Amino acid sequence: MSGAGQQREESPSADRLPFASVFESVLRGWAFNARSAIGPCASTDPGAVRLIWLKNIGRDGAIADRDPGADDWRSEVPEHLRLRAGDILLSSVVSGRPKAAVVREVDLPAVAVRSLLVLRPAEPLTADHARLVLAFLRSNVVGSLAVGSLQQHLRLSELKKLELPNDDRALSAALTDLSVAEQRLGGWAAEAGRLANSVFDDRSTGSEGARRRIIEAGQVTRLRSLAAAQLDDPGFIIRTRYPYPIALRWRNVEAQKTAGGQDDEGKEYSAVLEAAETLLGYSALATVALAHEAGISFKAMGSLKRKIAGGIGGPGFGDWKRVLEQIGEAAGVSDLPPEHPLHDLAALLADDEAQEACQSLNIKRNGDAHGRTHVPAVSAAKLDEAHSSLRLLIDRALFLADLQLLEVTQVVWDRHEQSDIVTLRRLMGDHPVVPTERIRYTGPDRIAPILYLADRDQGLHPLGPFLTCEKCAECAARSVFHADKEQGALLQKSLDHGHSYPYRSDEEDLRAVGLRSAGP
Numbered sequence: 001m002s003g004a005g006q007q008r009e010e011s012p013s014a015d016r017l018p019f020a021s022v023f024e025s026v027l028r029g030w031a032f033n034a035r036s037a038i039g040p041c042a043s044t045d046p047g048a049v050r051l052i053w054l055k056n057i058g059r060d061g062a063i064a065d066r067d068p069g070a071d072d073w074r075s076e077v078p079e080h081l082r083l084r085a086g087d088i089l090l091s092s093v094v095s096g097r098p099k100a101a102v103v104r105e106v107d108l109p110a111v112a113v114r115s116l117l118v119l120r121p122a123e124p125l126t127a128d129h130a131r132l133v134l135a136f137l138r139s140n141v142v143g144s145l146a147v148g149s150l151q152q153h154l155r156l157s158e159l160k161k162l163e164l165p166n167d168d169r170a171l172s173a174a175l176t177d178l179s180v181a182e183q184r185l186g187g188w189a190a191e192a193g194r195l196a197n198s199v200f201d202d203r204s205t206g207s208e209g210a211r212r213r214i215i216e217a218g219q220v221t222r223l224r225s226l227a228a229a230q231l232d233d234p235g236f237i238i239r240t241r242y243p244y245p246i247a248l249r250w251r252n253v254e255a256q257k258t259a260g261g262q263d264d265e266g267k268e269y270s271a272v273l274e275a276a277e278t279l280l281g282y283s284a285l286a287t288v289a290l291a292h293e294a295g296i297s298f299k300a301m302g303s304l305k306r307k308i309a310g311g312i313g314g315p316g317f318g319d320w321k322r323v324l325e326q327i328g329e330a331a332g333v334s335d336l337p338p339e340h341p342l343h344d345l346a347a348l349l350a351d352d353e354a355q356e357a358c359q360s361l362n363i364k365r366n367g368d369a370h371g372r373t374h375v376p377a378v379s380a381a382k383l384d385e386a387h388s389s390l391r392l393l394i395d396r397a398l399f400l401a402d403l404q405l406l407e408v409t410q411v412v413w414d415r416h417e418q419s420d421i422v423t424l425r426r427l428m429g430d431h432p433v434v435p436t437e438r439i440r441y442t443g444p445d446r447i448a449p450i451l452y453l454a455d456r457d458q459g460l461h462p463l464g465p466f467l468t469c470e471k472c473a474e475c476a477a478r479s480v481f482h483a484d485k486e487q488g489a490l491l492q493k494s495l496d497h498g499h500s501y502p503y504r505s506d507e508e509d510l511r512a513v514g515l516r517s518a519g520p
Contacts, residue, residue, distance in 0.1 A: 128172035249275035314484035
């Protein structure tokens with residue numbers, strides 16, 4: 001393989017590619033002679049080729065649909081200038097940001113004219129990679145290459161010196177989501193505008209009829225607006241999009257904050273500290289599970305395993321903190337793909353501000369656990385400090401909203417399709433009762449009925465047995481547990497509400513990952 005494909009094989013972790021490794025040539029648009037005796041032809045004529053002008057390319061990268069009735073058709077187009085599917089059109093005349101678009105089969109036969117450049121890939125670009133390249137070509141980085149007084153033109157020599165983004169599925173998926181959101185929101189805005197402008201269009205109904213029609217027709221539009229407005233509230237995002245144990249603990253914090261009853265400051269203080277420990281505990285246990293899967297080990301991870309396997313007490317806030325502090329420097333993490341979740345988790349406590357907030361909460365949690373804080377009489381200043389530290393950390397953990405916690409409950413092999421039919425629940429948001437879904441999974445590894453973390457590319461990473469899920473023996477709520485220890489006895493403790501009782505899952509799974517001492 002040569003060209004862009006070869007470059008990606010040689011340096012799969014590089015995030016930039018030389019221009020010449022992606023595009024084998026750059027052609028200028030056809031400068032045809034408008035006074036030629038051979039004028040426009042009909043789109044149905046033999047050899048008719050559509051002319052694509054700069055005006056036919058939208059800012060969103062869409063090429064305008066073909067118009068068979070227009071006079072933008074010629075038959076004398078040079079063969080080497082005819083466009084191919086996958087070619088990228090780039091405006092050579094720039095006003096603001098450059099325009100860029102990918103040529104599709106439906107656009108052919110066609111030729112770019114005058115104010116367009118044709119970038120011909122050395123190898124076919126994947127849809128994800130093409131999306132990133134288009135975003136780059138429309139950027140101010142490329143626009144800054146344009147020079148001129150009356151009209152600004154891109155300098156082709158400078159364009160060819162640029163380095164282009166390498167294929168990045170996670171970034172491409174994020175751009176796709178933004179594009180879909182833009183289209184959806186634009187459609188809603190247009191619908192609201194049409195309804196508002198039509199209020200008096202039907203004279204036969206009168207003002208009362210118009211009022212009833214607009215109220216009924218606009219109900220869904222108004223509900224969309226109200227739902228979208230809630231996303232400006234960070235608390236709403238935490239309650240609805242974070243993994244269940246964290247979302248539930250945050251809901252408890254908000255509930256205590258607004259309760260207004262006797263000793264409400266003390267209850268809220270305890271809720272804040274419990275939410276902080278759940279946030280750190282969930283993140284640390286997910287980190288250890290991901291590190292184990294990737295064959296990565298580090299000091300805090302070993303200490304955590306030994307504490308659960310043989311100590312007299314279970315892990316606590318300090319253990320979670322050390323895991324998250326050390327994962328970024330662990331050998332092997334830098335070799336993981338850029339979209340691997342461990343990079344996000346390593347960044348959670350990576351700066352001084354986050355470290356200070358975590359340490360502050362750690363001191364408060366230890367004081368609370370060892371009876372050094374008289375919780376009912378906690379001061380407002382101390383409560384505010386704890387709340388601010390929690391908010392800083394939980395905001396830094398926004399990436400968890402993209403890393404879905406999945407409980408796989410059943411796996412059935414479909415021998416005809418050579419894939420697993422997986423029954424699962426998405427444990428996201430503050431309620432344990434969620435719909436059951438069925439998906440078809442064709443990944444490289446077989447799936448088991450355990451907890452998984454789904455990354456941004458929908459790759460599945462096993463969390464068991466570091467995290468497990470079952471109906472709590474004390475409160476009957478569906479809960480997420482981790483292995484714990486008390487006076488040498490093996491327990492399981494809920495991250496959601498703290499209930500603890502003897503471990504009920506398979507202890508052999510714990511031995512397999514070093515969470516249980518070898519032996520009978």
